[in-house]
Amino acid sequence: MQQVQPDIHPVLRQRWSPRSFDRWVDLPDDVLNALLEAARWAPSAGNSQPWSFVLARRGDDLHRRIVKHLAPSAGAWAPDAGALIVNLCHRYVEGTDWEYSEFSVYDLGQAVAHLSVQATAMGLAVRQFRAFDKQALTAELEVPDHWEVLTIAAVGASLAGRGPLRDRRSVDDLRWPPAAKG
Numbered sequence: 360m361q362q363v364q365p366d367i368h369p370v371l372r373q374r375w376s377p378r379s380f381d382r383w384v385d386l387p388d389d390v391l392n393a394l395l396e397a398a399r400w401a402p403s404a405g406n407s408q409p410w411s412f413v414l415a416r417r418g419d420d421l422h423r424r425i426v427k428h429l430a431p432s433a434g435a436w437a438p439d440a441g442a443l444i445v446n447l448c449h450r451y452v453e454g455t456d457w458e459y460s461e462f463s464v465y466d467l468g469q470a471v472a473h474l475s476v477q478a479t480a481m482g483l484a485v486r487q488f489r490a491f492d493k494q495a496l497t498a499e500l501e502v503p504d505h506w507e508v509l510t511i512a513a514v515g516a517s518l519a520g521r522g523p524l525r526d527r528r529s530v531d532d533l534r535w536p537p538a539a540k541g
């Protein structure tokens with residue numbers, strides 16, 4: 360098991376992606392609003408803010424409509440989370456095949472990272488996932504052609520402590536150019 364080094368911010372050190380959530384913990388409106396507020400302040404190319412989020416709380420009708428389209432792998436744990444947040448990206452200018460922004464996918468990722476860090480700071484956990492039927496969910500949510508469903512974030516109270524199977528490349532390995540292998 361790799362230890363997270365102590366010299367990064369505690370919230371970044373604590374963040375991890377559980378696969379078991381406490382189904383008795385609900386997320387009130389102010390919590391969900393704080394998550395979107397964090398996403399809102401993410402940087403984006405030209406301040407294009409090419410993101411949108413479908414918020415579904417466990418137990419509501421929207422949540423049931425999303426859960427139907429999860430792959431069995433995610434369906435085993437994600438429905439227990441207090442909320443599922445479907446992450447949408449503004450890909451094209453409406454009615455054209457022109458990119459809305461060449462960085463829209465990149466920018467959505469940053470917004471979801473902000474949201475995840477905010478959730479961690481509030482004692483919650485997030486696991487992002489792509490294990491769902493994208494085409495069916497796009498149709499279910501009536502997402503227009505110029506927007507794209509990219510991922511879902513399950514947000515809630517984790518039932519487990521940080522798992523042992525987290526693996527990361529070393530800091531040296533992140534540096535470009537790669538060190539010559541001897």
Ligand SMILES: Cc1cc2nc3c(=O)[nH]c(=O)nc-3n(C[C@H](O)[C@H](O)[C@H](O)COP(=O)(O)O)c2cc1C
Pocket residue numbers: 374375376377433486487488489490510525
């Ligand atoms: C774009 C994206 C897609 C992911 N898809 C899945 C998925 O389909 N199923 C899953 O269990 N985890 C998924 N994950 C979670 C990653 O596996 C997890 O973040 C990674 O193993 C690192 O673990 P950590 O977040 O605890 O540091 C996804 C994460 C990202 C960012």
